[in-house]
Each structure stands twice: as C-alpha cells, then as structure tokens.
Amino acid sequence: MHPHLVHITSKVTALARAGHIACARKLFDEMPQRDSIAWNAMLTGYSHLGLYHDALSLFHQMRITNTRPDHFSFTSALSACAGASELRCGKKIHVLVFILGYNKSLPVNNALIDMYGKCLNPHAASGVFEEMGLRNDVSWCSLLFAYVNANEFGSAQSVIDAMPRRVGIAWNTMIAGRGRFGEIEACFDLFKKMIKGSYAPDQWTFSALMNACTESIEFWHGKMFHSCAIRYGFHVYAYVGNGLVNMYAKCGDIEGSNQAFKDILGKDLVSWNTMLLAFGLHGFAHQALQVHKEIMASGLKPDKVTLIGLLMTCSHSGLIKKGWSFFESMSSVYGISPEVDHVACMVNMLARGGYLEEAREVANKNMGIDGVKISSYEALFGACSAHGDLDMGAMFGEKLKILEPRNEMSYVVLSNLYCTSGQWKEAEMVRKAMADHGVWKTPGCSWIEVRNRTTAFVAGKHSHLHMEELYSLLQFLDYEMKNPCSVICDDGIT
Numbered sequence: 001m002h003p004h005l006v007h008i009t010s011k012v013t014a015l016a017r018a019g020h021i022a023c024a025r026k027l028f029d030e031m032p033q034r035d036s037i038a039w040n041a042m043l044t045g046y047s048h049l050g051l052y053h054d055a056l057s058l059f060h061q062m063r064i065t066n067t068r069p070d071h072f073s074f075t076s077a078l079s080a081c082a083g084a085s086e087l088r089c090g091k092k093i094h095v096l097v098f099i100l101g102y103n104k105s106l107p108v109n110n111a112l113i114d115m116y117g118k119c120l121n122p123h124a125a126s127g128v129f130e131e132m133g134l135r136n137d138v139s140w141c142s143l144l145f146a147y148v149n150a151n152e153f154g155s156a157q158s159v160i161d162a163m164p165r166r167v168g169i170a171w172n173t174m175i176a177g178r179g180r181f182g183e184i185e186a187c188f189d190l191f192k193k194m195i196k197g198s199y200a201p202d203q204w205t206f207s208a209l210m211n212a213c214t215e216s217i218e219f220w221h222g223k224m225f226h227s228c229a230i231r232y233g234f235h236v237y238a239y240v241g242n243g244l245v246n247m248y249a250k251c252g253d254i255e256g257s258n259q260a261f262k263d264i265l266g267k268d269l270v271s272w273n274t275m276l277l278a279f280g281l282h283g284f285a286h287q288a289l290q291v292h293k294e295i296m297a298s299g300l301k302p303d304k305v306t307l308i309g310l311l312m313t314c315s316h317s318g319l320i321k322k323g324w325s326f327f328e329s330m331s332s333v334y335g336i337s338p339e340v341d342h343v344a345c346m347v348n349m350l351a352r353g354g355y356l357e358e359a360r361e362v363a364n365k366n367m368g369i370d371g372v373k374i375s376s377y378e379a380l381f382g383a384c385s386a387h388g389d390l391d392m393g394a395m396f397g398e399k400l401k402i403l404e405p406r407n408e409m410s411y412v413v414l415s416n417l418y419c420t421s422g423q424w425k426e427a428e429m430v431r432k433a434m435a436d437h438g439v440w441k442t443p444g445c446s447w448i449e450v451r452n453r454t455t456a457f458v459a460g461k462h463s464h465l466h467m468e469e470l471y472s473l474l475q476f477l478d479y480e481m482k483n484p485c486s487v488i489c490d491d492g493i494t
Contacts, residue, residue, distance in 0.1 A: 009038045016045025036070050043076040052084035069096070071105045078111040087119035103131070110138045117146025122155065141169050148177035166197070172204045179212025184221050187212045203237045210243030219251040226260070236265040242274050249278035269295070273305045280313030288313040304336050311345035315352060323349045338366060344375035351383030356392060359383065374403055385413050390421045401433070408439050
C-alpha cells in the first residue's frame, strides 16, 4: 500500500469517526486510486453512523469497480443490511460470501447470523450457525438474539441451555426480550436464575428490567429492581437511571422519578429529556421549564426530543404563547427543523386552546412533512369534538376516514360528535359505515394493583375468576351511594 494512500485512508477514517461523513466521502471520491482498505474505511463509517442505505450503495459501487471484498467489507455490508432490515440484499451478500470463499470466516458468519436475526429470520440464522466449524460467544449470543427477536422463546431457551458458557449478555438478551412483551414474571424468574447461577448483573440487566416494568406498569416489581440496582451500585449509571426515571413517571410517582433523576451521576441528554417529559406530562410546567434552563446551563445542546417535551408541556398546561415561542425558534435558536411530532404538538396545543383556525393554518403550512396531514387532522378533529364544532369536526372526520379507513378513532369520535349535536341519523350512518368496513372499536381496559399483583379488566369481557363477587360488591356500593344510611355501632354511636 502506497504511503499517500495510507495517509488519505487514515483521514477518511478520522473524518467518518468524527461524524463528518460528507467530508470523508468527498475525500474518498477524490482519491486517484482505492484499495479494499479505503473502501472498507468508508463502508464502516456509513454503517457506524446508521447510514445503512449509503453503505449498501457504496458496497454495490465497490463490486462494479471489481475491487474484491474481504471479511471487513462483508461484515460492514451485512451490518448495514441488519440495520436497514434489508433481508433480500442480505441474502445476495450471503451468496457472494460463498462464492468468494468467506463462509469459513468467523466474523462474517457472526455477521450473517446477526443480519438474519435482525431481519426476523431465525431459521436462516440457525442454518448459518449449524454450518460453522468454529464458534465463539458472539455466535451463540447472536443466535439467541435471533430467536428472542422473533418471539420464539422456546427455541431461545434451548440455545441458552446448550451454550457451553453462559455470559451476561445472554441473560440480558432473554430478559430484554421477555420485557418487550411485558412478561414481568418471566423477567423476574430469569433474574433469579441469573443470580443463583453466580452471574453478576450489570447496568444493561437493570436497564432491561426497568423497561420491562415500564411496559407492564408493574410498580412493585420496579421498586424491587430499583432496590437491587442500589445494592449493586448501578442506579447512578445513566442507562439504568434513565429507565428508573421513566418507570416511576409512567407509574404516576413523579417524586420517585425526580429522586431517581437526582441519583444519576453522569446525566446525559436522555436523562434530562426523560425528566422534562415526566414533569410536563404530569402537569408540572414550571419544573419542566426549569429542567430546560438547566439543560442550557449544562452546555448540552437540546435535540428534537427536548423540543417535543417542551411543546407537550406547554400544550398540557395551556402555555400557548410560550409554546409558540419555542416552535418559532426551533430553527433559528436550536438549529432543528420541525418534524411531524413538533407540528402535531403545536396543532394540538392551539386546537385545545380553542384556536382552531390558527391550528389549521399551522397544519397547512407544514403539510410537506411526511405524516403531518394525519397527525394534524387527528389533533384538529379531537379539538373540534371537545369544543363541539360540528361543521369543522365533520370535515376532518370524513378526511380521516379516507386517509385511514381502518382507524376506529375517526368513526367513533365522529359518531359521538353527531350524537352530541342531536344528529342521530348521521351518527347511525357512521356506525353502519364502520361495520361495513369491518372496523371494530377496541374495548376499554383498566388495571389495578392489589397485593403486588396487577389485574386487568376489559370492557365487555366477564372471564375474571371472581366476577360474581365483584358484581355483588359493585351493586352493594351503588345501593349505598344512592341510599346512604346510618349504622349503629356497638358503642351506640351512629
């Protein structure tokens, strides 16, 4: 390799690692000659920055120039396929791996398993695994992830049972997978097995457990795992602390959320954003805005999530002028272009405040952004229903029925709006159209936690084990509320 080629390739690598990918590509394109190392440097840069389609396009160009890919090229390209969920492209690269004789390479085979796993094809991942002559911990964990990601926990358990050496990441993968589906008891059992097997939990273990508790709204389990995190000293880690802040906030304990936030030693922007959203969604606008001031004072740069949190805070607390100020200054002050969520928050804020025309103007002005039309119409439609504006509400309801014919919300809200206005015939026509399209209203569901167990009640279902006793109690309470009476106690006091 020529010295000048080494020098330029090193520059490309440094620029890509620093995030200056456009400059890296410009320098790469200006190279008079390129070897596989130069191509790999650019491929790796794209993949690490999440620019997966750019990486795959570059890999295609590499093939056109007749530069022979090596195992570094294949691992980067397969990583891009995994990130972009490009299963078809991944299969083509798999064929090329065989043709060029890299099917014996351990890193390439591990990358293939990872690609198939992330593309929800665990059986193809298993096929690669079975053909491997040499395996390591990465191979086993990648196969385990493939089954967990596809929700095939029986096969995943078989993999973990067969592992020659169970490592922490294997346990974390299983816990995170179960937690994603709200199976908190399964997470708890896995955690106990992990401890009994003398495997020390790490910050990723507790982060997965916190996410599981958040998904299932299991407050008691969350507090128990919080205690374990304190015992192991991981509650001060940002990755764990952020999960704790989110878990307490979603379970309604804003004081617990704030305390978990204070315990984090190295707060990152996610920490601040999570706390800001927690305060904002619970109606503590002053505290949320104070968090924003502290973000600015800390030297961190607010991102699009920060702005969503600020706009949601202003919307929930009716701070329309403050919210409008944040929205208007997004580009000039924060260097952030409004996206669909920002526009939806602004439209919702104005609409909830009764400024329906102004909300419609904001929506129309930003219609070029993908997804703005539907989210804005939904916000406007909901506001029209709340304010009893039948004419505008009916217009948005009909538009939403066309845009999302399978979405129950447009039918239900429009029917209720007609009923509120006394237009029963029109309401009945909406319900008939809903039935004709095969759209059904999702039944309401509520949870109650008693003695550390969460029980769900679904409207219209009577399958609860103690349903008769519950109905008897409800009838008794209903009677007592309608017919209050005095009770004579043993001491004669009524």
